[in-house]
Amino acid sequence: MSSGAVSKASSDGFRLPEDIVPTHYDVTVKTDLEKLAFDGFVKIDLDVKKETSTIVFNSSELTLGHASLISDAFKVEQSGLSVLVDKDTERATVQSPTPLPAGSKVQLRVGFEGKLTGSMMGYYKSTWEDQGRKKNYALTQFEPTAARRAFPCWDEPLLKATFGITLISRADTVNLSNMPVISEEVYNPSSKPASDIPELSKLFESLSTADQATEKWKITRFEPTPRMSTYIVAYANGHFDYLESSYKSPLSGKTRPLRIYATSDNIHMAQFALDVKAKVLPIYEQVFDVEYPLPKLDTLVASDFDAGAMENWGLITGRTSVFLLDPKRADLVGKKRVATVQSHEVAHMWFGNITTMSWWDNLYLNEGFATLMGEVIITGKVFPEWKVESEFITQHLGNALDLDAKLSSHPIEVECPDANQINQIFDALSYAKAGSVLRMLSNYVGEDRFLKGVSLYLKNRLYGSSVTKDLWDGISEATGIDVAKMMDNWITKMGFPVLTVTETKHGIKVRQDRFLETGPAEPKDNETIWTIPLNILTVDKDGRPSVDKTAVLDEREKFIPLDTSLPFKLNAGTTGVYRVLYTPDRLAKIAAEAAKKDSIFPLNDRIGLVHDALVLSRAGFAKLSSALTVMSLLKNEEEFLVWDSIANNLQVLKSTWFEHQETVDLLDDFTRALFAPLVKRLGYVYSETDSADISQLRTKAISMAASANDEAVVNELKSRFADFRKSGDESKIPADLQRVIYSTAVKHGGKEEYDVMKAIHEKPTTPQVGIAAMLAMGSSRDLALAKETLDYTLTNARDQDVMYFFSGLQSNPLARRILAQFFKDNYDALYKRFEGNFSLSYLVKMSFSGLATVKDKEETELFFKDKDVSKYRLALSQMLDTINAKAAFIDRSSTDLSEWLKKWKQGVKL
Numbered sequence: 001m002s003s004g005a006v007s008k009a010s011s012d013g014f015r016l017p018e019d020i021v022p023t024h025y026d027v028t029v030k031t032d033l034e035k036l037a038f039d040g041f042v043k044i045d046l047d048v049k050k051e052t053s054t055i056v057f058n059s060s061e062l063t064l065g066h067a068s069l070i071s072d073a074f075k076v077e078q079s080g081l082s083v084l085v086d087k088d089t090e091r092a093t094v095q096s097p098t099p100l101p102a103g104s105k106v107q108l109r110v111g112f113e114g115k116l117t118g119s120m121m122g123y124y125k126s127t128w129e130d131q132g133r134k135k136n137y138a139l140t141q142f143e144p145t146a147a148r149r150a151f152p153c154w155d156e157p158l159l160k161a162t163f164g165i166t167l168i169s170r171a172d173t174v175n176l177s178n179m180p181v182i183s184e185e186v187y188n189p190s191s192k193p194a195s196d197i198p199e200l201s202k203l204f205e206s207l208s209t210a211d212q213a214t215e216k217w218k219i220t221r222f223e224p225t226p227r228m229s230t231y232i233v234a235y236a237n238g239h240f241d242y243l244e245s246s247y248k249s250p251l252s253g254k255t256r257p258l259r260i261y262a263t264s265d266n267i268h269m270a271q272f273a274l275d276v277k278a279k280v281l282p283i284y285e286q287v288f289d290v291e292y293p294l295p296k297l298d299t300l301v302a303s304d305f306d307a308g309a310m311e312n313w314g315l316i317t318g319r320t321s322v323f324l325l326d327p328k329r330a331d332l333v334g335k336k337r338v339a340t341v342q343s344h345e346v347a348h349m350w351f352g353n354i355t356t357m358s359w360w361d362n363l364y365l366n367e368g369f370a371t372l373m374g375e376v377i378i379t380g381k382v383f384p385e386w387k388v389e390s391e392f393i394t395q396h397l398g399n400a401l402d403l404d405a406k407l408s409s410h411p412i413e414v415e416c417p418d419a420n421q422i423n424q425i426f427d428a429l430s431y432a433k434a435g436s437v438l439r440m441l442s443n444y445v446g447e448d449r450f451l452k453g454v455s456l457y458l459k460n461r462l463y464g465s466s467v468t469k470d471l472w473d474g475i476s477e478a479t480g481i482d483v484a485k486m487m488d489n490w491i492t493k494m495g496f497p498v499l500t501v502t503e504t505k506h507g508i509k510v511r512q513d514r515f516l517e518t519g520p521a522e523p524k525d526n527e528t529i530w531t532i533p534l535n536i537l538t539v540d541k542d543g544r545p546s547v548d549k550t551a552v553l554d555e556r557e558k559f560i561p562l563d564t565s566l567p568f569k570l571n572a573g574t575t576g577v578y579r580v581l582y583t584p585d586r587l588a589k590i591a592a593e594a595a596k597k598d599s600i601f602p603l604n605d606r607i608g609l610v611h612d613a614l615v616l617s618r619a620g621f622a623k624l625s626s627a628l629t630v631m632s633l634l635k636n637e638e639e640f641l642v643w644d645s646i647a648n649n650l651q652v653l654k655s656t657w658f659e660h661q662e663t664v665d666l667l668d669d670f671t672r673a674l675f676a677p678l679v680k681r682l683g684y685v686y687s688e689t690d691s692a693d694i695s696q697l698r699t700k701a702i703s704m705a706a707s708a709n710d711e712a713v714v715n716e717l718k719s720r721f722a723d724f725r726k727s728g729d730e731s732k733i734p735a736d737l738q739r740v741i742y743s744t745a746v747k748h749g750g751k752e753e754y755d756v757m758k759a760i761h762e763k764p765t766t767p768q769v770g771i772a773a774m775l776a777m778g779s780s781r782d783l784a785l786a787k788e789t790l791d792y793t794l795t796n797a798r799d800q801d802v803m804y805f806f807s808g809l810q811s812n813p814l815a816r817r818i819l820a821q822f823f824k825d826n827y828d829a830l831y832k833r834f835e836g837n838f839s840l841s842y843l844v845k846m847s848f849s850g851l852a853t854v855k856d857k858e859e860t861e862l863f864f865k866d867k868d869v870s871k872y873r874l875a876l877s878q879m880l881d882t883i884n885a886k887a888a889f890i891d892r893s894s895t896d897l898s899e900w901l902k903k904w905k906q907g908v909k910l
Contacts, residue, residue, distance in 0.1 A: 014417035015156060015359075016057065016091070019050035020106070022154045022161040024224075029123070029151070030168035030203045031237040033136050036116040036125055040168075041065075041199040042151045044161075046106040048073075053096045055108060058148035058155035059083075060090040061122065065111030067094045073104045083110065090148055110152045111199065120306040120799060121836050122149025123235075128263045128303045130239070137173075137238020137263070139302055139317060141310060144360060144422045146836075147230035157229040158358045158465050164224045168203060169237045171216035176261065177235040178314040179223035180295050187217040225313070226293060227463045229356050234312030236300055241267040247278045251291045256281075260323070262301035269324035269766060270301060272335065276342045279382050280374075287378070288350055289455045290462070297349070299323060299342070304800055306837045307426075309341050311348030311370070318345070319800065321767040331735035332695050334768040336386060343382075344374030355458050358465040360422045364412045364491070365466060367426070368434025369454075371396060376439070377447070385692045390641050392439065393574050393607045394648060400433035401496060401577070401615070405517040406885075407525065408877035409494045412437065413468060424841055424874040436577050437490045443575040444486075444533040444549065445479045453478035486531045490577065493528045498579045498621065499553070499570060503586065507561035510534065510553055510570070515579055517885040519620040529556060530578075537572035537605070538562055545600045547572045567593050567600060574608030581621050587613065591630045595637070603639050610634070610645040614652065617893065618885070624893040625900035628670075629910050635674055640697040646674065647704050653897070654707075656852055656886050658813035663894070666901035671708035675701045679713055684720075686734050695736060703740040714744060721745040725756060730765065738769065742776035743808075746785075754785050758792075771804055778808025778815060786815040790822045794829065803839055806846040816850040823847035824863055841875035849879045852886035 022044050029040040046055070055069075068079040074097070084093045100106055116125040116138050125136045140150060148155040167175040171186050187204060204217070225233075240261040248255050258281075260274040261267075277299065285291055299316040301323045309318025322341040325334045351373070352366035375396075380388045403409060412434050416422045442450035457466070457474030468491055472484040498515035501508050514521040514528060534551040551560060562568060569590055570580045582590065594601045594609055601609070613627035631646050650671055657663040678701035686695055705713040721741050724732040733741050742760075745753045757773045764770030777789045786809060793805045809815040823830065823843070834840040848860050857880055869876050904910060 016154060016159070017052075017054075019052045020046050020048050020055055020100070021159055023047055024162045024164070025151075025153065026164045026166070027151050027233075028166040028168065028200065028203070029235065031116075031138050033116070033125075033138060033170065033173070033237065036136065037113070038116060038123055038138070039111070039113040039203060040151065041109065041111040041203070042153070043199075044108045044110075044153070046108060048100045048102055048104045048106060051099055051102050053099045055094045055096065055100075055106075057092055057108075057152055058090055058145075059085055059092040059112075059152045060087070060146075060148045061114060062149065062152070063113040064092060064152065065113075068109040069094070069096055069106060070109070071096075071100060071104055071106040073100050073106070074098055090145070092152060109199070111202070112151060114150070118304060118799060119836060120304055121146040124304075126238075126302050126304040128265065130264065135239065135263075137236065137240070139236035139238075139300060140234050140312070141306060141317065142233060142312075143231040143307075143310060144426075145231070147233060153230050155230045157231060157356050157360070160227040160229055160356065160463070160465065162224050162227055163233055165222045165233075165235055166200075167220045167222075167235055167237060168200075168217060169220070171218040172239070173237050174240040174261070175218075175220040175235070175237050176240070176298060176300060176315055177222045178225050178228075178233060178294070178312060182221050182223050184218055184220045187219055223295070228313055228353065232311065232313045232353055234310075234315040234317065236261075236315070236317075239263065240300070242298075243267060243270055243274050245274050245278045247281045249285055249291055250282045251285050251289070254291075256292065256294075257296050258298070259296070260299040260301065262320075262324070263303065266301060266303075266320060266324055269326050270299075272325055272327060272330070273299060273301075273323040273338050273342050276339045276382070277346060280343045280346050280378050283378055283381055284346060284350065284373075287373075287451055287455075288458055290350060290354065290458050292349055293354065294349075297346075299345075304798060306800060306839055309345050311345045311352055313349065313353040316342075316345045319767070321771060324767050326766045329730060329735045329766060329769075331738065331768060332692060332699075333736070334766075336388075339383060340375040340379050340388070343379045344370045347374035347378065350458055354463060355461040356465050358467050360416045360425065361413055362467055363425055363430045364434035365468070365471060367431045368412070368438050371431050371435030372438045372442070376435070377451075387603070387641060387693075390603050390607060392435075393604060393611070394641065394645055396428075396432035397436045397439075397574070397577070398611055398648075399428045400436050401515075401579070402517075403428045403878065404433055404494065404496050405515055405615075405619070406878055406881040407516065407518075408874065408881045410874065411492050411494045413491045423836075423838060424872065426838055427841075427874070433496075433577070437487070440490075440533060440575050440577050441475070441483070441487060443535070443573065445475065445481060445483075449479045450475060453483075489528055489530050493530075495525075495528065496577050496579075497528075497530050497532060498581055498616070499532070499534075500581045501570065501583070501586070503564045503583065504559075505564075507559055508564065508568075509557060509559050511557040512553055512578075515619065517615075517619050517881070518888055529554065532578060533576060534560070534570055535572040535576060536560070536562070537569045537601070539567045539600055541566070543600070569601060569605060571608060572605060573602070574604045579612050579616055581612075581616055584622070584626055587622070587626055588629070591633045594630075595633045597636075603641060606634070606637070606639070606642045607645045610642065610649060614649040618652075618889050620888075620892050624896050625910075628897075628900050628904070631674070632670075632904065632910065640693045640700065643675075643678070643697055644700055647700055650674075650704070651707070655813075655850065656889055657894070657897070658816070658850070658852070660890070660894070663898055663901070664813075666898065666905065668708040669905055670901060671704055672710045675704040675708070676710050676713070679705050679710075684716065684734070684737070686736055699736045699740070702737060706740050706744050714748060717741045717744040718748060721753070730769075735768070739772040739775060742772045743779040746776045747779040747781060747812075749780075750782065751785065754780055754782075754788075770801075774801060774804040775808040775811070778805060778810075778812050780812070781814055783814060783818060786812065786818050787822075790819065794826060799833065799837070799839070802834075803842050803846065806843055810846045810850045813850075819846075820848050820851060820856075820860075827867070835871055841872045844872045844875045845879045845882075849882045851883050852890060854884070854887045857883040857887065 024045040026043040067081040165177040242261045245258045260270045294314045305319040347370040351369040357365045453475030476483045497512040514526045532553040536548045613630045616622045617624040617627045682698040761773035809819045
């Protein structure tokens with residue numbers, strides 16, 4: 001957003017007034033983990049930009065004391081000033097007795113109190129068990145607008161300041177914050193606190209005489225931070241253990257300490273995340289040519305956490321499942337999750353922390369970059385065997401295009417004037433589509449030049465704020481290309497194109513139109529013209545392939561000369577953010593070529609081919625049977641990621657037709673025919689000598705065969721579960737097969753198997769084991785057990801875990817309608833429980849998006865008609881679009897799907 005737009009937002013009342021801005025905070029917080037409360041005071045140095053008598057800042061869920069003002073504008077301190085709080089706008093106002101002239105300096109002092117609740121927002125409590133005894137600790141989660149729940153502040157990313165944090169706690173606990181500790185002293189009731197600060201004395205006065213006599217308290221002071229936004233301030237207090245490492249900066253030669261903190265029951269599983277952090281940090285420094293600026297980088301593993309992880313500067317926080325794993329019992333999925341999340345959060349130390357978006361409409365400048373850099377470019381350098389660049393196509397590009405194909409989509413750069421909207425844009429568009437668009441740009445200009453431009457962008461905005469133009473300027477300087485002209489519509493317009501390829505004797509005509517999951521877009525929805533790198537792969541007469549990266553479609557339609565008698569394909573490498581629609585004949589030729597052992601189409605092209613074929617048929621641009629033919633032609637494929645694409649698309653079909661049993665049975669037949677031979681070839685035994693590809697393909701083949709009720713596979717998995725139950729030996733279940741064995745045991749078992757899962761969930765040996773058990777609890781075909789699982793979410797489940805239970809039930813066709821009804825029946829309780837969290841939008845989607853009829857859509861719309869949907873409006877619209885698209889898909893393609901599957905089963909050549 002430009003500076004002019006910022007001013008407009010302020011005047012419209014969406015943003016704080018700009019007449020006074022903070023420059024430094026001294027925040028002191030006393031944490032009482034026994035009483036689950038905190039109190040403190042803040043001293044904020046302010047610059048007066050424009051004469052005013054009114055000081056407006058953010059505060060929410062806090063009890064504020066009287067305020068004091070110290071200024072060179074008046075001779076004596078103005079104390080005892082009332083603080084007026086508006087709960088709806090989360091703002092507080094202090095009136096100065098005399099006007100504050102422009103250019104003057106002011107210090108605002110305010111005391112505050114708050115409760116440590118389980119809200120997972122602001123400064124909150126998390127719980128754990130230490131040898132059977134329940135304990136609490138406290139930590140912060142401020143993004144996007146919850147710093148105001150912990151201390152009074154100017155809670156907007158543009159309003160950067162430095163922070164001095166002081167924490168007061170019981171002496172046997174550990175205090176953490178963004179910066180290193182500079183002093184720590186035990187408080188002596190008979191002496192005055194260090195520095196003899198009156199406000200500090202008052203905090204200790206709140207302790208009873210008995211408390212002071214029996215409890216030792218300490219004061220921990222931290223180094224001041226660089227200029228930073230409130231949402232990445234962090235602190236924590238509790239009984240934490242740590243592991244320690246370090247890395248040497250390749251730019252300065254400095255050695256920085258690295259730690260990971262966790263509770264004593266978990267710390268033994270934290271080494272891998274610490275090792276990843278030590279490996280990626282020097283690579284980031286080299287790539288960006290900007291040194292990590294803080295003296296240390298800690299990670300705190302949280303037992304209760306709403307999002308996946310959070311990039312607080314110098315103190316990353318996150319769920320147990322994204323930072324912990326048992327190296328002796330780690331599956332590859334779990335290792336990838338820990339590595340990519342840790343790398344993603346480290347990327348934010350530059351994207352977001354050193355250089356921060358000016359407002360939340362540019363969130364993608366943080367998240368899109370952290371997705372591309374953290375989960376692809378840097379992780380790929382550390383773990384090349386994982387092929388993360390290819391996996392990106394399914395994991396991120398596919399998710400982005402699925403969401404962006406809806407009329408209810410939003411641009412990557414989206415207006416979000418208030419807090420209700422901000423939470424909702426932390427979605428696949430801000431993360432995955434933004435990362436995909438940046439990946440497309442990187443491929444077009446060349447990765448080296450792209451990264452050089454990114455380095456220039458960071459250096460130009462060090463410790464400052466940025467908007468989209470700043471990024472384009474940096475990459476343009478490095479490449480000589482008018483990046484803004486090329487990229488503007490990809491960022492500011494919603495949607496993406498489908499390219500229709502029509503062949504002529506001398507070449508091809510390529511036309512772009514907006515792609516919608518419901519079919520061709522109406523003219524009013526089809527006005528955008530994107531600048532599209534076509535990346536045309538062609539073959540010469542000697543069979544040698546080459547890619548033309550210069551071809552660009554920047555108009556509605558263009559003719560491109562090429563020899564159509566030879567193989568060709570657009571979107572080589574599947575780096576473009578679009579779909580390609582060929583004639584049925586050309587699609588068949590591309591699929592036949594892709595199926596060859598020595599195919600000219602590399603891995604990424606084969607992955608993209610599978611996804612494009614199904615998605616285009618779902619939207620009615622092609623017959624569904626053509627996508628099935630592509631899958632059947634690839635039955636001799638050897639790469640896991642192609643099989644993964646096939647598996648994902650078959651699951652989409654089965655999920656869509658979940659109430660059409662004859663079709664489901666035919667899809668199961670087809671699935672077994674594709675995946676059972678892989679199971680026979682690869683077996684069930686995992687070896688340290690297996691490649692990542694072989695391990696993942698084995699897991700996928702067994703999971704798909706089991707989901708299709710292959711008798712031999714189901715019996716094998718049930719047998720392994722039975723052996724595990726008898727012996728209690730977890731080694732009977734390979735870590736990579738944990739989820740499918742658990743779910744298969746419950747699906748084909750009864751109350752006994754279900755109760756085993758519940759017991760495992762309540763005392764899991766690793767976070768991955770706990771998640772597998774939660775998902776499995778939703779797999780039962782006994783609807784009474786499905787209802788028991790839902791009741792369990794209301795009474796026993798941690799808030800952060802409810803989404804896992806919902807996910808397990810949503811994946812179970814028999815439980816979907818029960819899940820939707822449960823959400824309706826318990827709406828008020830669920831809304832109150834999750835209204836401020838990211839989880840609310842996910843639960844709305846999960847509860848209903850499995851449904852697939854027009855009647856479902858109408859009934860769901862009716863249910864929400866009288867609800868305040870402001871906190872999940874985007875999720876609701878997207879979910880309704882999903883149901884609508886599924887219903888249209890069923891209506892359009894049922895006959896084609898059934899006929900193709902029946903012919904295939906009869907052995908008819910297709």
